[in-house]
Amino acid sequence: MARFKIPLFKLNFDKKEEIAIIKTIRSRWISSGPKVGELEKKFAKLIGTKYSLATSNCTASLHLAMLTAGIKEGDEVLCPSLTFVATVNAIRYVGAIPVFCDVTSEDDLTISPEDIERKITKKTKAIIIMHYAGFSCEMSKIMKISRKYKLKVIEDACHAPLSEYKGKKLGTFGVASCYSFFSNKNISTGEGGMYSTNSSKNYTLAKLLRSHGMTTASFERSNKSSIMYEVLETGYNYRMDDIRASIALVQIAKLRKDILQREKIRKLYIKYLKDIKGISIPFSNFKGKSSNYIFPILADNRDEIRNLLVKKGIQTSIHYQPVHRFKIYRKYYRKLLLTDIVTGKLLTLPMYSSLKEEEIKFIAKCLSQIVK
């Protein structure tokens, strides 16, 4: 386990998660049940949407978002290339065509509203956006475009629980928003996700699709004597279980404090890295609230730096390889000048709430020696 002196991420777990899991196991109900219900209510309140639906992972949430938005075969969906491939796979699940858009700038790595508007055609039905690293997309411009061309907005908010744009929480702008509780996310449950919406119609459909299109769940049936169910849709099994939901409940109770700590860590990184030549820190002009899910930098000789940091015991990552360059997506190729430039330089440094100032200083020292 301890391969790296400073890993990319450390779980914010303690006895509370362990106790929550044991309690759920001892309750003798471990599949989707009361803990999932409790989590959904608390999550909806936390984010400020009317409805939240816990899922097996965010990829499932994204699929539900495409289905409930009515996206069909042959429709075009505008999307970033600088994202995790799951954002784009969800477009393909419903047979729609991904139309890749560039990032805004080397500082703002979120989808460019100008490029979105340039790429709208008669076939465009939706825009899926991703709030990179927890920093908001340019929501005023994107929502204005969506109203002008009558396009649905879906938010991949995997990186952005509790992030805000001008005081409004991310994940509350579009017709649906999707979150991941994968083990390295701000909320970690191993696997898990959430689908959130303000539309009761979309919520009802998503709930049906989440569990085989069935009108009642096993937990509901277990509380009443032998109730039959109807099947109304060709659904899926995208359910979360109560063990993971009980972990998520502990994690969301820690979330605000965890994010405050991450804000301090970002400030420390900026303090120690700002004078190192050959390195730049994106989102330097960002004024809103970010979950700081990851800490990305741009470095001229990225691959060399990465190899040398590994030798010093510092784990890094690349978020992300651009989706339009993957073999399966090359047929949707678009020239994305800035995305191609930044993805050659992107490097993610360690980020987690227990990261210490001494460790950040060490990372900065190593970087300054390497870059020189």
Ligand SMILES: Cc1ncc(COP(=O)(O)O)c(C=O)c1O
């Ligand atoms: C931006 C983004 N979208 C989608 C996903 C998929 O989430 P999950 O692994 O929960 O399916 C991730 C997870 O890494 C992500 O970072």
